[in-house]
Amino acid sequence: MGSSGFSWKLNDHPKLPKGKIIGLVVLDGWGEAKPNQYNCIHIAETPAMDSLKMGAPEKWRLVKAHGKAVGLPTEDDMGNSEVGHNALGAGRIFAQGAKLVDLALASGKIYEGEGFNYIKESFETGTLHLIGLLSDGGVHSRLDQLQLLLKGASERGAKRIRVHVLTDGRDVLDGSSVGFVETLENDLAKLREKGVDAQIASGGGRMQVTMDRYENDWDVVKRGWDAQVLGEAPHKFKSAVEAIKKLREAPNANDQYLPPFVIVDDNGKAVGPIVDGDAVVTVNFRADRMVMLAKALEYDDFDKFDRVRFPKIRYAGMLQYDGELKLPSHYLVSPPEIDRTSGEYLVHNGIRTFACSETVKFGHVTFFWNGNRSGYFKQEMEEYVEIPSDSGITFNVQPKMKALEIAEKARDAILSRKFDQVRVNLPNSDMVGHTGDIEATIVACKAADDAVKVILVLEISSFFFLLLIIPFPENFKQ
Ligand SMILES: O=C(O)[C@@H](CO)OP(=O)(O)O
Numbered sequence: 044m045g046s047s048g049f050s051w052k053l054n055d056h057p058k059l060p061k062g063k064i065i066g067l068v069v070l071d072g073w074g075e076a077k078p079n080q081y082n083c084i085h086i087a088e089t090p091a092m093d094s095l096k097m098g099a100p101e102k103w104r105l106v107k108a109h110g111k112a113v114g115l116p117t118e119d120d121m122g123n124s125e126v127g128h129n130a131l132g133a134g135r136i137f138a139q140g141a142k143l144v145d146l147a148l149a150s151g152k153i154y155e156g157e158g159f160n161y162i163k164e165s166f167e168t169g170t171l172h173l174i175g176l177l178s179d180g181g182v183h184s185r186l187d188q189l190q191l192l193l194k195g196a197s198e199r200g201a202k203r204i205r206v207h208v209l210t211d212g213r214d215v216l217d218g219s220s221v222g223f224v225e226t227l228e229n230d231l232a233k234l235r236e237k238g239v240d241a242q243i244a245s246g247g248g249r250m251q252v253t254m255d256r257y258e259n260d261w262d263v264v265k266r267g268w269d270a271q272v273l274g275e276a277p278h279k280f281k282s283a284v285e286a287i288k289k290l291r292e293a294p295n296a297n298d299q300y301l302p303p304f305v306i307v308d309d310n311g312k313a314v315g316p317i318v319d320g321d322a323v324v325t326v327n328f329r330a331d332r333m334v335m336l337a338k339a340l341e342y343d344d345f346d347k348f349d350r351v352r353f354p355k356i357r358y359a360g361m362l363q364y365d366g367e368l369k370l371p372s373h374y375l376v377s378p379p380e381i382d383r384t385s386g387e388y389l390v391h392n393g394i395r396t397f398a399c400s401e402t403v404k405f406g407h408v409t410f411f412w413n414g415n416r417s418g419y420f421k422q423e424m425e426e427y428v429e430i431p432s433d434s435g436i437t438f439n440v441q442p443k444m445k446a447l448e449i450a451e452k453a454r455d456a457i458l459s460r461k462f463d464q465v466r467v468n469l470p471n472s473d474m475v476g477h478t479g480d481i482e483a484t485i486v487a488c489k490a491a492d493d494a495v496k497v498i499l500v501l502e503i504s505s506f507f508f509l510l511l512i513i514p515f516p517e518n519f520k521q
Pocket residue numbers: 071122123124125182183213214332473
C-alpha cells in the first residue's frame with residue numbers, strides 16, 4: 044500500500060497478454076487535420092502510419108491534447124508537449140502551471156507566498172528583474188500574467204523594474220514580437236508615470252537566448268547571461284521596439300532567432316544589468332526551458348560557462364521547475380503535484396522500462412513523463428537513453444534529426460527482451476514544424492514514419508502511437 048492508503052498493485056490488463064512488450068511511440072507534433080497544402084503529414088509519404096491506421100481502424104483512436112483535456116485553463120489553449128506528456132505519463136489530468144498562476148494572480152495569493160516575500164526584501168534598495176518569454180502563446184508564459192505581476196509588484200513596493208524579454212515566433216506568429224514589445228512598453232510607460240523606474244533592459248529570440256533545454260547548448264544560456272546579468276551584447280539600442288524592428292531587417296530574420304541585445308542610456312551604458320542585492324523572477328511557468336537558467340542563477344558551483352560575475356541576488360521562479368532538484372528553491376506559485384505517475388507504478392510492479400529520445404525531447408519521455416521529476420524511480424528497472432541532438436543549427440537544416448537513431452535504439456531494446464515497455468519520442472515533425480519551413484517539415488514527417496517502420500518489429504504485442512494534436516490558429520500556417 045502507498046502511504047495514503049492506495050495500492051501500487053496493477054491489475055492485469057483485460058486484453059493485452061501478460062509478459063509481452065509494449066511499444067509506446069510519441070510522434071511529437073503529429074495530428075489529424077483537414078488535408079491541404081499546409082498539412083505536411085498529409086503531403087508526406089507515411090506508409091507505416093497509414094498501414095497502422097488502415098489496417099486496424101477499430102483500434103485507431105485520436106487523443107485530445109489541448110485545453111482542459113490536459114489541464115490548461117480553457118478549451119482555447121493550444122496543447123504543448125509539457126502538458127501532453129504530463130497527462131500521458133500520469134494517466135490523469137492535473138491543473139497545469141498556466142492555470143495555477145492564473146488562480147494565484149486572481150486571488151492575490153501569489154503576493155502572500157514565501158517566494159514573493161523573499162524577493163520583496165530587495166525592493167527597497169535593489170532592482171526587480173523579470174526574465175521570460177514575451178507572447179500570449181500560453182505554452183511557456185503569458186503576457187497578461189507578466190502585466191499583472193508588474194502591476195502587483197509595483198503596488199507592493201518595487202521601485203525599479205527591468206524586464207528582459209525573449210521574443211517568441213514559435214507559439215505565436217513570427218513577426219508578432221514587435222506588437223508584444225509595444226504593449227509592454229506602454230505598460231512600463233504607465234508605471235513610470237506613477238514614479239516607478241521601469242524599463243526593458245535586454246532581449247533576444249528564445250532559440251538564441253536563454254531558452255535552451257535539457258543542456259543541448261549552453262551557449263544559448265550564456266548569450267542570455269551576458270545580456271541580462273553582465274549587460275553585454277553584440278547589439279545595443281536605445282529602445283526595445285527599435286531593437287526588434289532593426290534586427291528583423293536582417294535577411295531571414297525570425298523572432299525565435301533574434302540575436303541578443305541590450306538597451307543602453309545616452310552614455311551607451313546598459314540600463315539594467317543584474318547586480319548584488321537585486322531580485323530576479325523568471326516568469327515562465329513551463330519548466331523545461333527555464334531549468335538551465337535557474338541553475339546558472341542559483342548554483343554556487345557551476346561550470347557550464349564562465350559567468351564572469353555571480354551576483355548575490357534573491358531569485359525566484361514563477362514555479363519550481365524541477366521537483367527532484369528543488370530548483371529553484373524559491374518560487375511564486377507551487378507547481379502541480381503530479382504524483383503516482385505510470386512510471387512509478389511500473390517499477391512497483393516489476394515492469395521494466397526503456398525510454399529514449401534525442402536531447403531536445405529527452406526530458407519529454409523522462410522528466411515530463413514522470414511528473415516533472417528528474418532521474419530514475421528505480422535504476423535497476425529502467426534505462427533512459429539520450430541521443431545527442433544537433434546543436435547550433437536550426438532544425439530545418441537537418442529535418443531527419445535523430446529519428447533513425449532513436450528507432451534503432453528502440454528496436455534493439457525490444458529485441459533484447461530486457462524491457463516490458465519501450466517508450467520513445469520522435470521529435471521531427473514538431474521541431475521542424477515549428478520552423479515554419481514546409482519543405483523541411485514534409486521531410487521530417489517522412490523521417491518519423493521511416494522510424495516507425497524500424498520500430499515495428501514482430502516481437503512486440505501492442506503499440507500505442509500517440510499523436511500530440513496541437514491546433515494552431517488558421518493563419519499560423521500561412
Ligand atoms: O519547443 C518548445 O518549447 C515547445 C513550443 O514552445 O514545443 P513542445 O511543446 O513541443 O516542446
